[in-house]
Amino acid sequence: MADVTRRIGLSLGADICWPIAFTEILKRLDLAVPVGGDTVRFEVERMTIDPFDLREPKRYDVVVDRLTHWYHTRREWIKKAVLMDDVYVFNNPWTVQSVEKLSAYAGMIRLGFPIPKTWLVPPHAYEPSDDLDYTLRTYARHFDLGAIGSELGYPMYMKPYDGGGWRAVSRIHDEPALRATYDDSGKLVMTLQESIEPHDHFVRCIGLGPQTRLVRYDAGAPHHDRYTDSSPDDYLSADDRAVIEGTTLIINAFFGWDFNSCELLHRSGGERGGADGGGGAGAGGGGADAWVPIDFANPCPDSQVTSIHYHFPWVIEANLRWALFAAATGRRVKRVDWDSFIARVEPGMTLRERIDALLPLVHERFDTAAFEDFCGEHLSHLHEVTHGWFGTDAARDAVRQKVVAVFPEHEVDEFTDLFFSRLQQWRDRNPVEGE
Numbered sequence: 001m002a003d004v005t006r007r008i009g010l011s012l013g014a015d016i017c018w019p020i021a022f023t024e025i026l027k028r029l030d031l032a033v034p035v036g037g038d039t040v041r042f043e044v045e046r047m048t049i050d051p052f053d054l055r056e057p058k059r060y061d062v063v064v065d066r067l068t069h070w071y072h073t074r075r076e077w078i079k080k081a082v083l084m085d086d087v088y089v090f091n092n093p094w095t096v097q098s099v100e101k102l103s104a105y106a107g108m109i110r111l112g113f114p115i116p117k118t119w120l121v122p123p124h125a126y127e128p129s130d131d132l133d134y135t136l137r138t139y140a141r142h143f144d145l146g147a148i149g150s151e152l153g154y155p156m157y158m159k160p161y162d163g164g165g166w167r168a169v170s171r172i173h174d175e176p177a178l179r180a181t182y183d184d185s186g187k188l189v190m191t192l193q194e195s196i197e198p199h200d201h202f203v204r205c206i207g208l209g210p211q212t213r214l215v216r217y218d219a220g221a222p223h224h225d226r227y228t229d230s231s232p233d234d235y236l237s238a239d240d241r242a243v244i245e246g247t248t249l250i251i252n253a254f255f256g257w258d259f260n261s262c263e264l265l266h267r268s269g270g271e272r273g274g275a276d277g278g279g280g281a282g283a284g285g286g287g288a289d290a291w292v293p294i295d296f297a298n299p300c301p302d303s304q305v306t307s308i309h310y311h312f313p314w315v316i317e318a319n320l321r322w323a324l325f326a327a328a329t330g331r332r333v334k335r336v337d338w339d340s341f342i343a344r345v346e347p348g349m350t351l352r353e354r355i356d357a358l359l360p361l362v363h364e365r366f367d368t369a370a371f372e373d374f375c376g377e378h379l380s381h382l383h384e385v386t387h388g389w390f391g392t393d394a395a396r397d398a399v400r401q402k403v404v405a406v407f408p409e410h411e412v413d414e415f416t417d418l419f420f421s422r423l424q425q426w427r428d429r430n431p432v433e434g435e
């Protein structure tokens with residue numbers, strides 16, 4: 001029987017609040033988990049940016065990564081560490097790098113989900129390069145933007161194929177606006193997409209391993225109020241929830257994403273036909289009343305208390321559970337296995353049938369049963385500890401540090417109070433059992 005320490009590395013950018021919560025709560029958990037005859041303890045460390053030798057021994061067992069989507073040194077370190085040292089990382093770094101918003105739509109169309117009609121158009125302008133002139137003169141054909149507009153119908157959306165934080169997203173009402181917006185789009189590679197409207201709900205579903213959290217999103221509200229705190233049971237049926245949570249988990253398991261969010265709009269009747277799972281592929285559920293996923297290539301979504309406020313403690317708990325499970329069990333990054341998913345769906349299946357056919361595979365890939373056993377056996381005190389920590393001055397200070405970083409000085413007190421009060425709301429509504 002040996003004492004073993006598993007180290008969780010936090011790969012961070014401008015993250016302030018959640019690493020504090022993660023670290024402090026882990027300390028308070030005071031874990032010593034028996035695994036195969038050993039006693040496993042856990043440490044958490046913020047990773048620094050250094051030169052590295054491909055053959056250096058690993059320092060981390062699990063990496064919670066928020067940096068690789070824009071910081072290449074870390075991305076390459078993570079890929080090496082997965083390949084050479086069996087480091088587990090949320091999320092699969094290869095699919096984070098290569099599956100953009102557009103190819104994520106393609107994957108889900110293939111599985112028969114009701115993805116809106118979507119086109120890609122070549123960019124309006126290009127970075128100069130030696131072969132560019134010849135290539136474009138020879139192969140880039142004039143195309144009729146207006147015809148694509150008519151095919152999609154108005155209003156429609158123009159947005160970059162790789163998405164990200166509402167950058168260059170336009171809602172377009174007619175052909176002149178489509179032409180003008182395209183003419184202004186420069187070197188961005190743009191998608192044109194049917195608009196899902198009218199819609200009566202906008203929901204984000206956060207997935208963390210096999211865990212999900214539904215958050216109603218109010219796109220028109222100021223940034224700090226966009227994630228609302230209403231309970232999903234107030235506005236969603238059990239069937240709605242099954243579709244939203246199932247869709248999110250299937251996306252995440254399919255692409256190898258541990259931590260991702262899926263945005264869905266609920267189309268509420270109306271005149272237009274529309275998202276039908278890809279040109280009549282027969283997705284089912286794509287008619288007037290459908291949950292339409294519009295943006296779901298968001299591996300490592302916003303985790304800041306200033307945007308997710310009320311939901312922040314849930315994310316911390318879920319993050320800790322999944323990281324600790326992965327560290328304790330020596331979890332390894334699984335190879336992406338699209339074929340197994342594709343083999344389980346058949347033409348003519350309804351959306352619910354597809355989800356039901358795919359979920360067992362999802363749970364196999366996430367090892368959900370083993371995860372739930374682990375949480376039940378070793379983390380039964382997690383909620384009590386989290387609940388306690390979020391009532392402390394240290395938690396308030398973590399909130400304040402983030403607020404200082406994003407709000408002007410004269411608003412710091414007001415917004416610290418606001419976000420901290422939402423954490424207290426979460427504590428009130430999620431009491432510790434037996435209290």
Ligand SMILES: Nc1ncnc2c1ncn2[C@@H]1O[C@H](COP(=O)(O)OP(=O)(O)O)[C@@H](O)[C@H]1O
Binds near residue numbers: 162194195
């Ligand atoms: N097909 C669509 N139908 C209706 N609204 C859309 C559609 N696509 C985008 N939007 C709106 O534009 C916003 C930004 O688009 P999104 O695809 O989420 O891009 P980003 O990657 O920048 O978050 C969405 O949150 C939604 O409000």
Ligand SMILES: [Mg+2]
Binds near residue numbers: 165263
């Ligand atoms: Mg979005």
